[in-house]
Amino acid sequence: MKRSTTVTLAARRPRNPVTVALAQRASSGAGGKHEKPESARRRAEKIALRKEWRFGNDQL
Incomplete structure (x- = not known):
């Protein structure tokens, strides 16, 4: 019969x-x-309003 071995490592800080x-x-x-x-x-x-006045609605 084989023993199960589990290894537990401490959590690193x-x-x-x-x-x-x-x-x-x-x-x-x-x-x-x-x-x-x-x-x-x-x-x-x-600023958005100024852009709209300068360039029109197609640039927004």
Whole structure:
């Protein structure tokens, strides 16, 4: 009768524990990227409007 041999290795410590924590946080949905401020949205709308005035509707 043959004995089954299982080898268990100790888990390696991560090189940078902060990166592991950030990866877990990003995957959990907590925090993350914030929305752009209202002023950035208004500026983008103004730039799009200027492009429309200059080049017409076919360039958008």
